[in-house]
Every structure is written in C-alpha cells, then in structure tokens.
Amino acid sequence: MSKLERNWQYAEQYPGETEALVRARRLSLELGIEPVSRSIGAQLSGLAVLTRAQAVCEVGTGVGVSGLSLLRHAPEATLTSIEIEPEHLREARTMFAEGGIPASRLRAIEGDARHVMPRLNLASYDLVLLDADPAQLLEHFEYALGIVRQGGCIVVPGAFAHGRVPDPAARDAETQAVRDLLTLVSESPAIAPMLSPAGDGLLTLVRLDG
Numbered sequence: 001m002s003k004l005e006r007n008w009q010y011a012e013q014y015p016g017e018t019e020a021l022v023r024a025r026r027l028s029l030e031l032g033i034e035p036v037s038r039s040i041g042a043q044l045s046g047l048a049v050l051t052r053a054q055a056v057c058e059v060g061t062g063v064g065v066s067g068l069s070l071l072r073h074a075p076e077a078t079l080t081s082i083e084i085e086p087e088h089l090r091e092a093r094t095m096f097a098e099g100g101i102p103a104s105r106l107r108a109i110e111g112d113a114r115h116v117m118p119r120l121n122l123a124s125y126d127l128v129l130l131d132a133d134p135a136q137l138l139e140h141f142e143y144a145l146g147i148v149r150q151g152g153c154i155v156v157p158g159a160f161a162h163g164r165v166p167d168p169a170a171r172d173a174e175t176q177a178v179r180d181l182l183t184l185v186s187e188s189p190a191i192a193p194m195l196s197p198a199g200d201g202l203l204t205l206v207r208l209d210g
C-alpha cells in the first residue's frame, strides 16, 4: 500500500460514528445503497456546524447515513430530504426515528429531485447535499444554486466518480457529468470550490454572490 493510500485509509477509519450511523450504514450496504464514507460523514457534520445550519437540503436520502451526519451536531437544523425510491425513504424514516431525530426536524419528500427542487424556497438553505444520480448532477446543481443562501454550501460526494474522474481514459456519461461540474464551478466567480480526496472525493462549493 502506498503512503497516500495509507493516509486515505487512516482518514476513513478515524471518525467515530453514533450507533444510529453504524446501524444505517450497515443497512445501506445490505440494501446495496452506497452511503457517504465515514470521513465524508464527519465533514458533513462539521459543515453543518460551520454554516450554522438551520435549513439543510439533501438530494438522495438513501437510508439516512448522510442525513444523520448532517443533523449530528446541528440541533437547530431541519432536514429536507428528497428520495425517489419509496422503499429507501421508508427505511430512512425508521433510521432517523431510531436515531432520535424528531419528525419536526425531518421533511422527507418522495419524488424525483428534478420535480421537487424547483418547488423549494429560493436562497433559503444553508447547506445542500447532492448525492443522487450522477447523470443528473448538473441539473441538480442548477437547482441547488437557486436554493442555497449566500455564504452557504453545496456539497457533492462522489466527486471522483469511483476514481474515474482523474482517469483521462474514462469517458462515460456519469464521469463526464462530474467533470463538467468541476470545470463549471472552477470558472465561476460566484463560487469558491474545494475538492477533498476524502471518500470518493468531496466537492464543497461556497456560494459567494448575492
């Protein structure tokens, strides 16, 4: 194992998780839903604190690993979580309830993010997580840009598309969609982008303009 791989592995194993997170992660893997990695979960928890999050939106609930992470250290925050698969959302509701998240802090919306996001209030979210279908990432990003407040963040796990983004030979549509987003935000004067090698890559975008 190279030094970089050892560093990465150490960072992934370092964060502690609550029992609820351990349970949700296990269920997620059993159901074949890829949850955010432990280090990304820890970064989501920290970002919710740093942005003083009160309103958080996530696209791609899964069974709740990212959502539980987002709410972990932000007791004031409520989560609007969008999921297209009813079965995933049903399991997630159970995981949130078992994790002690009261129903008042969770607005779980079943539906396609492309239909739900345009109905959300503009410039009113402190933090928006995009973790659904990579092929729809650019579309989700455009909506996210509309609903995040100035100084708030849009967070995109999977920014390396399973390691394919840095590989010039990888030219599939999903990889290309992530590359297109990386290029778009790096050229935008309205966004401060940060790309971390945590998990499968975590892209954090701070909205700068009014």
Ligand SMILES: C[S@@+](CC[C@H](N)C(=O)[O-])C[C@H]1O[C@@H](n2cnc3c(N)ncnc32)[C@H](O)[C@@H]1O
Binding pocket: 028, 033, 034, 035, 036, 059, 060, 061, 062, 063, 064, 065, 066, 067, 082, 083, 084, 085, 088, 111, 112, 113, 114, 131, 132, 133, 136
């Ligand atoms: C990678 S999993 C999310 C994992 C979750 N964020 C976690 O860390 O536990 C992606 C989820 O997005 C959902 N999804 C895919 N396309 C969607 C869409 N257009 N709108 C809403 N949800 C979608 C899938 O059903 C799946 O549950």
